[in-house]
Amino acid sequence: MSGPLHRRIYADLERRILSGDWAPGQRIPFEHELTAAYGCSRMTVNKAISELAGRGLVTRRRRAGTFVAQPKAHAAVLAIPDLRAEVVERGQAYGYRLLERRERDAATEEESDLARDGRLLDLACLHSADGAPLALERRLIALSAAPEADRVDFGVTPPGSWLLDQAPWTEAENRIAAVEAESAEARLLGLKTGAACLRVERRTWRDGQGVTRVWQTFPGDRYDLIARFSSRGDRR
Amino acid sequence: MSGPLHRRIYADLERRILSGDWAPGQRIPFEHELTAAYGCSRMTVNKAISELAGRGLVTRRRRAGTFVAQPKAHAAVLAIPDLRAEVVERGQAYGYRLLERRERDAATEEESDLARDGRLLDLACLHSADGAPLALERRLIALSAAPEADRVDFGVTPPGSWLLDQAPWTEAENRIAAVEAESAEARLLGLKTGAACLRVERRTWRDGQGVTRVWQTFPGDRYDLIARFSSRGDRR
DNA sequence: CAGTGGTCTAGACCACTCA
DNA sequence: GAGTGGTCTAGACCACTGG
Structure with missing residues (x-):
């Protein structure tokens, strides 16, 4: 896996969601935890998660965290x-x-x-x-x-x-x-x-x-x- | 107009493109120029333009600049x-x-x-x-x-x-x-x-x-x- | 009311590419 | 070679909201 770091983080998180490793409704790690895990700044983690949110794979709630979205009913x-x-x-x-x-x-x-x-x-x-x-x-x-x-x-x-x-x-x-x-x-x-x-x-x-x-x-x-x-x- | 600054910049640029003020193929101002125009940091301008690029309204070329894309409706x-x-x-x-x-x-x-x-x-x-x-x-x-x-x-x-x-x-x-x-x-x-x-x-x-x-x-x-x-x- | 995400800054280095 | 966009950092303050 190569390319920009935010892209690798995106792919990494996406894989865990699509594979079902992280189930719908489950909270994913906080940004500050991912910052520590990937050894990068919060902006970089934020960019990756924002991309996930934009594609509808996760939903974000202040104070609560970021959660794997429910698969859409309108398949x-x-x-x-x-x-x-x-x-x-x-x-x-x-x-x-x-x-x-x-x-x-x-x-x-x-x-x-x-x-x-x-x-x-x-x-x-x-x-x-x-x-x-x-x-x-x-x-x-x-x-x-x-x-x-x-x-x-x-x-x-x-x-x-x-x-x-x-x-x-x-x-x-x-x-x-x-x-x-x-x-x-x-x-x-x-x-x-x-x-x-x-x-x-x-x-x-x-x-x-x-x-x-x-x-x-x-x-x-x-x-x-x-x-x-x-x-x-x-x-x- | 309210909301985050990057959103206002996005809306502003989008309006000029959709209105035809900036014609397809035309180069839009460089990031550093927009930074000066809006009095903000480059990251903020960059986020707005990245959003435009993601939606296909502009294409970006290193060293050359950012250009208004040829319009095409899509759904x-x-x-x-x-x-x-x-x-x-x-x-x-x-x-x-x-x-x-x-x-x-x-x-x-x-x-x-x-x-x-x-x-x-x-x-x-x-x-x-x-x-x-x-x-x-x-x-x-x-x-x-x-x-x-x-x-x-x-x-x-x-x-x-x-x-x-x-x-x-x-x-x-x-x-x-x-x-x-x-x-x-x-x-x-x-x-x-x-x-x-x-x-x-x-x-x-x-x-x-x-x-x-x-x-x-x-x-x-x-x-x-x-x-x-x-x-x-x-x-x- | 504490901690999350949302936003923003003022820098930096790099890859690429056009002049 | 110079200047663009691409990326990243290490902070910061704020709004919101769940506990």
């Missing part, structure tokens, strides 16, 4: 799409082609944010169903989080399916937008330039550590996303 | 989006116009599925933020589930906001797709025909009984959806 699930499984489930023939594979260092700040040690696997691939292109995928994998990835033949195994098995996530963020296909994308997807496409950008973390970041572009007329929610907390 | 899929609340929270002026209102019987099998007794309220309206069209909305409301709806003046109250208060849901399904704007849609949204749009179709139920079904069409370049998940339940 919601948008399945992390495993394209291969989806296509197969629909009874279609799944096709997959690796377009590019590179191992390299993180080049931008955002990429460094994903991979602390800086090593990335940079992939591009194309998914198809019954021969028709279904999604163009660009994916970055943090090798620090999934070191085995550099021995996997992604010419055969789609990275999404592999990661789902190998590197379980604890947090994910999906960003969904409508975009017009650029010429290169359009050619690979068999569309006209400018055709409406759905772009899903997903970042996943395990215990505060970035695992993967992926951009998937779907032809608008061949794919839509379905998200089901229930306020009762069932996971369908 | 969590997890929350049942209340457009009015979202727009207001971003500090923008919310605008609303009712385009059509009809009370009628369910005509298709799908519509009968929504409204058990067959009576429907059929609405069309347009949402805008700071005068720019944000979403075109077509909505069906089952009068059996929300009988008070036929006495509400939806020329003033957006139906989504009203329903959220009056008819709590227990289940919801979102269907998200990318579509090309048809000519009538494009005209109302101020787009070119064929421009990429995000279409969200949402159906909600209360205890197995259909409540409402809505189609919202967003300009692809002005809106995207964000969904955050944690394997422990949804956050934020």
Whole structure:
């Protein structure tokens, strides 16, 4: 574990909460105790806990302390799409082609944010169903989080399916937008330039550590996303 | 304006950005300049700007400075989006116009599925933020589930906001797709025909009984959806 | 009313990056 | 190389609130 100290403290506390080591409702150590435990100033501990509070993992009460939050009743699930499984489930023939594979260092700040040690696997691939292109995928994998990835033949195994098995996530963020296909994308997807496409950008973390970041572009007329929610907390 | 100083600084900077006073891409004052302007320490200014960066309003580059980010509206899929609340929270002026209102019987099998007794309220309206069209909305409301709806003046109250208060849901399904704007849609949204749009179709139920079904069409370049998940339940 | 978190200061060193 | 943001310190006072 590397990076700023407040980040390490954050990850450390988050892990204990997500693992259930610290149960919901339980008080976590006071700031001054954590200050002693990590050997740093109170500001640094405070920054880490404020981040936890901002994400809703803890609630803070003056005079009383900081407590692990109750998991929200409104559980919601948008399945992390495993394209291969989806296509197969629909009874279609799944096709997959690796377009590019590179191992390299993180080049931008955002990429460094994903991979602390800086090593990335940079992939591009194309998914198809019954021969028709279904999604163009660009994916970055943090090798620090999934070191085995550099021995996997992604010419055969789609990275999404592999990661789902190998590197379980604890947090994910999906960003969904409508975009017009650029010429290169359009050619690979068999569309006209400018055709409406759905772009899903997903970042996943395990215990505060970035695992993967992926951009998937779907032809608008061949794919839509379905998200089901229930306020009762069932996971369908 | 009251509250903590870092909060006031945040609100101040946010206002200048959202109002367009500081344009996207423009560099905002350096931290040490703001320190002088507000007569406080750098930590305090830093906290305010970090908050802006966290919310995506600015991007920060070492040695270069802090810059106003390109604006993009976004919303969590997890929350049942209340457009009015979202727009207001971003500090923008919310605008609303009712385009059509009809009370009628369910005509298709799908519509009968929504409204058990067959009576429907059929609405069309347009949402805008700071005068720019944000979403075109077509909505069906089952009068059996929300009988008070036929006495509400939806020329003033957006139906989504009203329903959220009056008819709590227990289940919801979102269907998200990318579509090309048809000519009538494009005209109302101020787009070119064929421009990429995000279409969200949402159906909600209360205890197995259909409540409402809505189609919202967003300009692809002005809106995207964000969904955050944690394997422990949804956050934020 | 004592102890918590909330906030703030006035410094400091560092990594990075642009000029 | 110089100046930015990133981080951290070792204090401080305050508001709130639970005991």
